[in-house]
Every structure is written in C-alpha cells, then in structure tokens.
Amino acid sequence: MADLVEGIPGLEAAERIARHDLARLNYPPANWVPERIGPDGRRVLDVLVVGAGMCGQTAGWNLLREGIRNIRVIERSAYRKEGPWNTTARMPILRSPKHLTGPDLGVPSLTFRAWYEAQHGAAGWDKLYKVLRLDWLDYLLWVRKVVDLPVENNVGLVSVEPAGDLLKATLSTGEVVHTRKLVLANGRDGSGGFRWPSFPSFDPADPKRMGRAFHTLEDIDFAALAGKRIGVLGVLATAIDNAATALEAGAREAICYARRPHLPQVNKSKGVSFPGFQRGQGMLDDDWRWKIYTYMLAAGSPPPHESVLRVQKLPGFAFHFAEPWLDVIVDETGVTVKTTKATERFDAVFFGTGFDVDVARRAEIAAFTANVKLWGDARSPEEAGANAEAALYPYLGPGFELTEKVPGRTPLLGSIHLFNWGSILSQGALAGDIPGLQFGSPRLVQAISHSLFKADVARHVENMFNQEDPELAPTDYFVPREKRSGTL
Template identity: 45%
Template sequence: MTVTTPNAAGLTALEARLKQDLAWLELPAKSWVPRRVVDGAPVIDVVIVGAGMAGLVASGMLKRLGVDNQLVLDRAAAGQEGPWVSFARMRTLRSPKELTGPAMGLPALTFRAFYEAQFGEAAWTALDRAPRTLWMDYLVWYRKVLNLPVRNEVAVTRIHARADGLFALDGLEAGETRQLLARHVVLATGRDGLGGAFVPSLADGIDVRFWAHSAEAIDFARLAGKRVSVVGAGASAMDNAAVALEAGAARLDLFIRRDDIPRINKFTGIGSQGVVHGFAGLPDEWKWRFLDHTLKTQTPPPRQSVLRVSASKHAHFHLASPITELAACGDHLVVTTPKGRYATDFIIFATGFKVDFVLRPELAEFATHIRLWCDRFASPEGMDNPELETSPDLGESFEFLEKTPGTCPALSRLHCFNYPATLSHGKLSGDIPAISEGADRLARGIVRRLFVDDRERHFDNLKAFATPEIIGDEWRDADATQTAG
C-alpha cells in the first residue's frame, strides 16, 4: 500500500503514553553502579560497538536495569546504522509486521504503535509487511524516545585488554584517534560481526570491477543495459537481482546451486517461547542438530521477493547450476555451470558471511584466545558444517570463552551480541523476533558481573547507610521503669 503523510500529533501522543508507562513501571531503574576514574579518565561501564537494532536494544535493556554509564558507538552517520538503508535492498521486511522485536515488552515502543500513531489502525490492517525504510525511521525514533547514548561516526579500530582489568578502545573520530576506557564491551556488529563477506574462491584473481558481494555498496545505475549475474537463492540474492532489473539490466541470470529454491522456513515453523528460552539449555549435540538441519535446508526467500524478479522478462533462473568456473574474457566474464556457459558483465555474490578474525583488526589481541565450537566439539557423523564449526563458543551472557583457560581472562567481559552467537544461544542476537529476549539475557549477565565485581563498594555502602525509618517515638516500652507520681 501507499503510505500516507504521517500524523505528527499522533506520534507526540504516543511518546507521552510511553513516558507515562515507563513512569508507572519505575523505569529506567535508578543508577547504581559506582563510577570509576583511572589516571584521570572516566571509566565507562559498558561500551556497545554498533548502533543498529541489536546495539540499541542492548543499550535500552542496560539502561532500564540502572546501567546509565554506557556508550554506543557506530561508524555510520546518524540514521544510517545497520543494513536497512545501506545494503538491504528488499522493499519490505521479511518478518511479519506483528513481531514486537526490540520493544522490550513495552506496547507503546512497538513498531505497530509507532505505525498506528502516524497512519491509523486502518492503514495498519491494510499493511502487509513493514516498509524497509520506515523500519529505519522506527529505529531512529526508538533511539530518540529512550534517549540512548549513541555516538556516530566513530570507528573502533582496536580493543586492548589492560592489566588493571579494563578495556582500552581506540576509536577513530573526525580523523583523530581517541581512547576510551571500559569495563565491558559488547559487539553488536551484525551478520559480519566476527568476520566479513564470504566470496567463493572462484572469484580469486578476477578484477573487482567485474563483481561485488551483495553486502557491498553497488552502483546499480551503471548496470543499466548490462548482463548481470547473481549467485544464490536466498532473500539477498532475490533482492539484488530485483534491484538490478529495476535499474535497467538487459539480462539477469540467477545461478542457484540447488535443484530447487528452498520453500519451507523450518525455524519459523517451530517458533515458540520454548525455542527462545530453551535452545540455550539443549545439550551441544542437539543444538548442532537443530541448526545443521535448518542451515542445510536453508531459509526460503520471501514469495514477494521471488515474484519481484520473475515478473521481469529479462530474468533467467538457473537451477542445479553451481558455478564451476569464472573467467575474464576481455571486457566481460564467462560463467561456466554444468548446464552451459554464459557471458556476463557483472556478477553479484549473495553468498553470506563467514567468521574470520583476520578481517576484524579490532579483535586482533583476542583472536587466538577465543574458543570456537570446533575447539571442543567434534561434528557429529554426517553433520559436518563449516559455519557451525567456526561459531564462537559463548558463555551464559554472550561472553567469549578462552580456548586455554587462564590465558585471556578479559574475554569474560567481551560479549558477542551478533549473529555468530546463534549456535550458543539460538536466534536471539541477529534477527527481529527474539532480540528483546536476547538483550535481556545479555544485560542481566552484565549487571550481575558489575555488582559482583563491585561487592566491596556495595558492602561499604551497606554499612555506611544510616537513614532511619524509625526514629524512636513511635511506641512506649511497657516494661520501662516508671517514675512514681
């Protein structure tokens, strides 16, 4: 449907309602973490790297639990965080519009409330799924109404573990390197948060002017009149193919390794609060079985995304067509599959992401110490899975664990709240459906650690507290000696 002009007054009223709801719930909680200053510099209790959806809800959860000495850093400009207005190219979100996502259990903080306040209940009923750019508007509003401490255009270039138990973060801001001290660091860095884009080795040696990964910035306008190929059958493949066609590509070849496009969304089919809260309690082999099965069956692209591509007469779907060779031939490429050879001017790899610490220089000091699943768990027979094998093995609060105990204790205060956490915790840190539950688990773990680490200060405060509630004139001792009258 066409979105009408938003009603600003409706949004103002919603913000007033949210303010009242928070007041009735006594949220956010009062600040309680003792402040620290080291070498004349203030120490931040929690620094969150990434101000996309995961980073914002993590910040919101910490704030509601009384951790207000925190900071959220993002390299993007304000309003550009996350994938929504950068490399995400779908028209609408893939998730059902009713999902409450980062709302933290607050009705007035949901996307539905945000939408209905501006466009009305009838428009909500007519809406199929949330428009992608409007979802970004919602996240911008979410940040504003919760007054979250986000600092934009800051790139974290290095994280150091200090001998005094703190982290020092090198950040590049406005061309200058500045350093922050923090007790905990949360990596809310998205799908590629522990690595980067996965591109098949067949692209090695091919000039980058001929290809791109689907998560990169692509100048689709220059593909007008060109032959374009896309590798993959997922949502990202369909979205990139559609944008290329809409930009005027003369021919679009979609190369799909499987003999059919995935049709069933397995994990959504069994979605429940049992999965949300129970997955982390599964024995390791069962965690592996669940995710190995869903990864190998793959998630289907949304029906509307496929129709967006197939509606064009210039689109050609090639099933059972893995690319076996890719070669430059003058001013174009030649793609070879078991079914034939195809000339193309540009190829887009919608081939996902990988864990590779070499691609994350900010984690260089910790990379060799981080325990992966393959370091302690052997893939069950017939279930080899490189993506799962390289997943980080995380603790109860999304904290990294040491490969060799005692060699890098700082990892217990470095938290992985991004997509690679899925094998350890389930889908709580990378997708909309259970992001609030994931943030709650993360925040409660950090709060527990902050309190325990400050136990001496809190005990001193306990002993020093001397504000009386009873002042002594509220009763008379019946057995006290009476003066004879």
C-alpha cells in the same frame, strides 16, 4: 484512548504516551554501578556498546533500564545509515510479519504497531500487509529518541586490547577509552565478513573487480547497470532482491544460479519462533545445540515469496538451478563465468553468498582471537570436519560472552559479549532476527549486571553496612546511630 483507536494522533502524541509509560516504569532508574577510575585518570566506562543497529540500540536501552548508565554506544555509520535498512537492503518490505515485537522491550507504546497507528490509525494498521523497509528504520530511530539513548554516530571501534582487568578500546576518532565490558553489536557480518566463494581466477581483493563483481551487500550503482547482462550467484533472499533491483533499474538480463536443484522450501526458523524454543535453545547441552544448528545451516531458508513474485514477473529474469559456477574471470570489459553447463559472458556479476562466521577475520578483536573457543573445539574432530562452517562459530557463555580455548590464558574474553549473528549456535537466533531480540537483550543485560555486581560485591556490602536512612526521624522512636544497639 478513543482517539488512539479511531483517530490518528500523530507521532508527537505517541511520543508523549510512550514517555509517560516509561515514567510509570520509573525509567530511567538511578545508576548503581560504583565509579571506577582508569589508568588514564578518567572514569572507566562500565559498558561500551559497538554498533547502534537494532541489536546495539536495544542492548543500550536495556542497560539503561537496568540502572547501568555509565555506558557509551558508538556507531561507525552516519545517522539513518545504521544497519542494512537504508544501505544494502534491497527489498521493499520486511520478511517478518508486521506484528513482531522486540525493540520495544515489552513496552506497548513503543511497539512498531504503536508507531504505525499513531500515523495511520487503526484502519491503516489493519490495511498494512508488511512493514516497509524504511519504516522499520524510522521506527527504530524513533524508539532510540523516545528512550533517550545517546548514540555517537560516525565513531567506530578500531581495536581492543587488554589493560589489566580492563579493556582498552581505540576508536576511529583516535580516542582511547577503558571499559569493563564490551558488547559487539556490530551486525550480521560482525563475527566474520562477506562470504566469497573460492574460484581459481577470482580474487575479491583485486581492484579490477570494482564495478564488475559485487557482493550483494556492498554499495552498488544500479543505474550504471542499465542495459547490462548480470549473472548472480545465489538464489536466496538477497540474491533475488538484488537481481530484481537491477532489472527494475533497467538491466537487460539477470540470471540467478544455484548448485541446488530447486529453491529451499521451508523456513525452519519460522517454525521454531516461539518462546520455549527461543528461550530454551541456549540452555540445551552441546549435543542438542550442535544438532539443531548444523541442521539449520544445511537447510537454508527460502527467499520470501514476495521477493520471488517480484522478480519472476520481470522480463530478463531466470533461475538456473543445478548449475554451480566453476570459475569467474573479470577483465576490462566484463566477466566470464564458467559453470558446469556453459561458459557465459556477463557485464557484471553479483555474489549473493551471504556471510562467514569466523572471528579470526575481525580486526577489532585480533588481540584476543587466538584463544577464543570455537564450536569446533567442543566437538570431536570428525564432527567438526564434517561441519566446517558450524565448527568456526564461537562457543559463547550464557551471557553471550566469549570463552577461552585454553582456560586462564585470556580471562578478559569473558568481558567481550558477542551480540550478533555469531551467537546463533550457542544461543539460537537471539541477536540477529527481530523475534529473538526480546529474549536475547534481557539475557545479555542480566549477565552484564550480574558480573558487574559480583565484581564489586565487597563494595556493595560495605555500602550496605554504612547505609544510613533516617526513616524514623519524624517519629518519637528515632534513635541516633551512636545510641543504637548492634547493627540496627
């Protein structure tokens, strides 16, 4: 132990310690879910987890810990390309403080701190300001390896349909699998898609925009923007980090525009990041949950001060507040942007406008979406009309499962668990940001565990009746079954 505190034991030693801790926790426990054969003659999966980013891998590991082991975790991207960290995230460090836990599911030797100290020692940990973006990815992949979670990279979910009381999933490989439960851990846009503001002359589907108008969470060739003038719609974290990345790559100018008169000042979600709020929000009645999140959505969240410090020192950067865009016209040589104050000419524009939650946009679950209950269905038309964004959030059950707009029409919706950002109105931020994960993942897994057990209860009870255990065989008091009285 002295080594751990003062020295730098290295990742292999950290892995040995973590594996030993897992063994002490009897991980992995035996599978308890009875085998079921599907219409294709193959064993039905108990859970198919879609997405192996932070939420998907944590949910997958949590299922294994629960003894639900007949699962598959699929990930459409290549290894080390899961999630935003090594793809579309363009900040050097995480916003979150370094001490955050979550993907470790409460095992100390699997925390980010354990991973970091193993390589940099206790002194290195003390010196660390915030987590480097790619360190977070490497840490997640390390946890995945140590807990022996099998992940199938380069395999996507294409669609899911009902098949009796099962779900039939078609994968990008052409394989068709039957599963009892589906967990959609498909990321921040997993309940909708990119938000593209509507302008009279702009169509995001028009191929002419390629290379000139980008959503900030798309692939962008920043080197190609050297010497260019860039307009950015948005002033929140991703807008600013993209502007900074472009300027650092040699762009001449990057101007971030906002409708609002100044940056949002207070990160409200930080203030409610404590167990009572995180655990309790999903237990509240509809009025409270609606009140909390319609407020959160309207309040917005300031960009991290580190991102603002990064960009404000770069020559060529400017904020234009209180200057909304009215139109965006892309042509062969650049982009004309009409604002409320001017007509500007840019070489390229970025839309730092985030995501929409709108399950109707998810092709994977198109067979089900017509009957998905939304928050708008649970509120009065006046409230839904006044909060159009919030009204589109799915109204989930207590285990993150989709619920029915018209009860009885598509009961299989209850087997589809939305473990992504679309769950915030129903559950709070338990399946998106790091701090909520330690509450969200166990809640999801307990719900799945309970539902699988309940569905098979007759079989479990029958097994209990038939159970034989020669506990007393080594003693003088063992009685063979045929000689016992009653059920004993």
